[in-house]
Amino acid sequence: MSAPLLLxxxxxxxxxxxxxAQLACDVAALALxxxxxxxTLVTLPAVKDxxxxxxxxxxxxxxxxxxxxFAADAARDLGATRVGLIAPYLAYMRQDxxxxxxxxxxxxxxxxxxxxxxxxxATVDPHLHRYHDLAEIYSIPARAVxxxxxxxxxxxxxxxxxxxxxxxxxxxxxxxAVAALEGLPHTVLTKTRHDDFNVEVSLPDAGRWAxxxxxxxxxxxxxxxxxxxxxxSLKKMGLAAPVCVGVHALxxxxxxxxxxxxxxxxxxxCNCVPHDSNAIDVMPAxxxxxxxxxxxx
Amino acid sequence: MSAPLLLxxxxxxxxxxxxxAQLACDVAALALxxxxxxxTLVTLPAVKDxxxxxxxxxxxxxxxxxxxxFAADAARDLGATRVGLIAPYLAYMRQDxxxxxxxxxxxxxxxxxxxxxxxxxATVDPHLHRYHDLAEIYSIPARAVxxxxxxxxxxxxxxxxxxxxxxxxxxxxxxxAVAALEGLPHTVLTKTRHDDFNVEVSLPDAGRWAxxxxxxxxxxxxxxxxxxxxxxSLKKMGLAAPVCVGVHALxxxxxxxxxxxxxxxxxxxCNCVPHDSNAIDVMPAxxxxxxxxxxxx
Numbered sequence: 367m368s369a370p371l372l373l374x375x376x377x378x379x380x381x382x383x384x385x386x387a388q389l390a391c392d393v394a395a396l397a398l399x400x401x402x403x404x405x406t407l408v409t410l411p412a413v414k415d416x417x418x419x420x421x422x423x424x425x426x427x428x429x430x431x432x433x434x435x436f437a438a439d440a441a442r443d444l445g446a447t448r449v450g451l452i453a454p455y456l457a458y459m460r461q462d463x464x465x466x467x468x469x470x471x472x473x474x475x476x477x478x479x480x481x482x483x484x485x486x487x488a489t490v491d492p493h494l495h496r497y498h499d500l501a502e503i504y505s506i507p508a509r510a511v512x513x514x515x516x517x518x519x520x521x522x523x524x525x526x527x528x529x530x531x532x533x534x535x536x537x538x539x540x541x542x543a544v545a546a547l548e549g550l551p552h553t554v555l556t557k558t559r560h561d562d563f564n565v566e567v568s569l570p571d572a573g574r575w576a577x578x579x580x581x582x583x584x585x586x587x588x589x590x591x592x593x594x595x596x597x598x599s600l601k602k603m604g605l606a607a608p609v610c611v612g613v614h615a616l617x618x619x620x621x622x623x624x625x626x627x628x629x630x631x632x633x634x635x636c637n638c639v640p641h642d643s644n645a646i647d648v649m650p651a652x653x654x655x656x657x658x659x660x661x662x663x
Numbered sequence: 664m665s666a667p668l669l670l671x672x673x674x675x676x677x678x679x680x681x682x683x684a685q686l687a688c689d690v691a692a693l694a695l696x697x698x699x700x701x702x703t704l705v706t707l708p709a710v711k712d713x714x715x716x717x718x719x720x721x722x723x724x725x726x727x728x729x730x731x732x733f734a735a736d737a738a739r740d741l742g743a744t745r746v747g748l749i750a751p752y753l754a755y756m757r758q759d760x761x762x763x764x765x766x767x768x769x770x771x772x773x774x775x776x777x778x779x780x781x782x783x784x785a786t787v788d789p790h791l792h793r794y795h796d797l798a799e800i801y802s803i804p805a806r807a808v809x810x811x812x813x814x815x816x817x818x819x820x821x822x823x824x825x826x827x828x829x830x831x832x833x834x835x836x837x838x839x840a841v842a843a844l845e846g847l848p849h850t851v852l853t854k855t856r857h858d859d860f861n862v863e864v865s866l867p868d869a870g871r872w873a874x875x876x877x878x879x880x881x882x883x884x885x886x887x888x889x890x891x892x893x894x895x896s897l898k899k900m901g902l903a904a905p906v907c908v909g910v911h912a913l914x915x916x917x918x919x920x921x922x923x924x925x926x927x928x929x930x931x932x933c934n935c936v937p938h939d940s941n942a943i944d945v946m947p948a949x950x951x952x953x954x955x956x957x958x959x960x
Contacts, residue, residue, distance in 0.1 A: 407758065407767075425700070428725075428730065429725050431729045435776060439772040457702060618699030618700050
């Protein structure tokens with residue numbers, strides 16, 4: 367049996383390079399041509415009798431969906447044995463319930479569409495909040511690998527005397543898990559809301575952390591408001607400029623520039639969403655997860 | 664049983680106004696909120712026990728697809744009895760075969776996705792070239808209504824001494840059908856290709872048409888290149904400035920301005936794709952088609 371074919375959605379070339387270094391596979395580009403009328407022409411390389419792994423990180427997902435589905439259908443139509451989706455960032459995980467009447471539960475719809483067109487899915491740290499497993503909404507074999515080991519090793523290697531800081535209580539469990547992997551000191555900022563406009567952020571046992579470099583760690587960095595607020599709080603408390611670590615570098619609008627301006631000593635993200643700040647390689651973990659899927663799916 | 668609910672995708676408000684004038688139904692807006700991270704929040708009005716008609720013309724379809732599918736799923740989830748799609752312009756009909764190796768046959772994929780999420784479909788003059796019926800690719804009841812009567816009546820009413828002119832041989836059958844409805848004179852431009860760079864366009868029996876106003880009619884006006892070339896040819900032959908009529912006003916980029924500049928006396932399109940040039944009301948025909956679908960589907 368021939369090696370799987372990694373089919374690279376435009377924009378994911380740097381992720382592909384990193385993944386290919388870890389996974390025995392061939393690589394080819396998915397070609398997209400955007401017509402002036404707003405439709406897309408999708409062209410595949412030869413895939414007959416191949417297992418196809420379509421690599422497409424799903425930040426800014428709406429415009430990607432149609433070409434993605436066309437590519438999956440075409441791969442099967444052209445003779446691929448199976449078509450899997452590798453989405454290092456998986457979209458639409460945050461709308462996991464109907465928060466207000468009439469809202470679409472897009473996490474479930476999106477999962478339905480992907481499950482209908484692909485045979486299996488691999489991703490990195492999907493935002494599992496009210497769902498506890500991708501299997502609750504994805505009906506295909508779906509593997510979520512963790513970035514924690516890659517992040518912990520990067521911090522141990524790159525930051526002198528690090529103190530892991532979770533930007534809010536929600537991040538506590540995640541911060542503990544990352545810290546435990548390398549035995550790093552860690553804490554979580556706590557918020558006290560006085561009224562709508564006054565929120566006090568405090569660091570437990572602030573006195574204990576003198577001389578350490580705070581490392582703020584969060585999963586999705588989108589508006590970066592949480593991290594910017596946390597960086598501001600640390601500064602007020604007299605700590606050193608923080609290193610900011612994110613798993614998924616969404617950075618909408620001017621968020622990246624704002625986070626830099628807020629006093630981040632360094633911004634490092636995992637290579638899940640292609641971005642200038644990518645510094646932490648999660649592809650070894652993703653390749654391991656894929657190997658398991660390719661055997662069992 | 665209550666009247667159907669017309670659910671209006673943002674941007675289709677003028678089409679909705681015209682349709683509601685012809686169809687007994689209630690109307691409500693589909694609310695879309697675009698998050699900074701590129702995801703969309705979709706919110707529906709009350710649809711429980713209602714038949715929902717989602718109105719969304721499918722020009723520039725890629726960015727519309729995800730919210731459209733979310734809305735259909737949510738309508739069903741919130742208790743709608745059936746969910747139909749009204750797409751006065753139906754996208755992805757032109758890629759009706761694999762023109763080059765490896766190409767996705769997007770017409771078929773797109774039809775599959777729509778058929779999976781909706782219960783029925785109504786549209787106006789889909790681009791049926793190699794397919795002869797929507798049923799070849801849509802697995803749901805799908806009704807294509809014709810704009811020909813609305814166009815013929817408009818020309819009879821608005822243009823003095825019209826001569827219908829098809830811009831190329833492909834348009835011949837369509838032009839004859841429109842002309843026959845009002846007994847209008849008609850002809851088709853013929854192309855003689857001398858080499859790659861020299862194409863001669865000629866008008867059969869040019870002498871017969873003195874004093875008439877040429878009316879160029881085409882189905883999809885996208886780049887408008889065909890119509891611009893035809894307008895230029897008519898001018899060279901000494902005819903009056905043409906009235907340009909299109910069914911689907913896609914007008915990519917600067918196409919509309921270019922067509923004006925090419926000497927169109929007037930540009931009139933059907934209200935299938937919302938555009939400043941909309942002047943020909945196809946909603947009576949669409950409402951008739953819908954009434955038949957609502958009875959039988």
